[in-house]
Amino acid sequence: xxxAGIISVVxxxxxxxxxxxxxxxxxxxxxxxxxxxxxxxxxxxxxxAIYVPGCPYLCSYMLGQRKKAVSKTKAA
Numbered sequence: 001x002x003x004a005g006i007i008s009v010v011x012x013x014x015x016x017x018x019x020x021x022x023x024x025x026x027x028x029x030x031x032x033x034x035x036x037x038x039x040x041x042x043x044x045x046x047x048x049a050i051y052v053p054g055c056p057y058l059c060s061y062m063l064g065q066r067k068k069a070v071s072k073t074k075a076a
Contacts, residue, residue: 006055013044020044051055 020026026040
């Protein structure tokens with residue numbers, strides 16, 4: 001399930017990037033009372049940049065957990 005879920009999330013975020021950039025939805029621009037700026041488009045890019053290289057780690061962790069669970073059921 002993990003590889004299919006990872007691929008679908010990455011494709012959906014990638015397909016939404018032009019809309020996020022064009023609409024500026026969920027973006028907080030300066031100046032404002034908090035002196036803070038946030039852009040959902042760039043946050044999505046950072047998320048993809050972290051998520052994609054982290055996929056092998058997530059899958060290997062999942063397979064390790066699955067091996068532990070299966071070995072416990074075989075031993076019982």
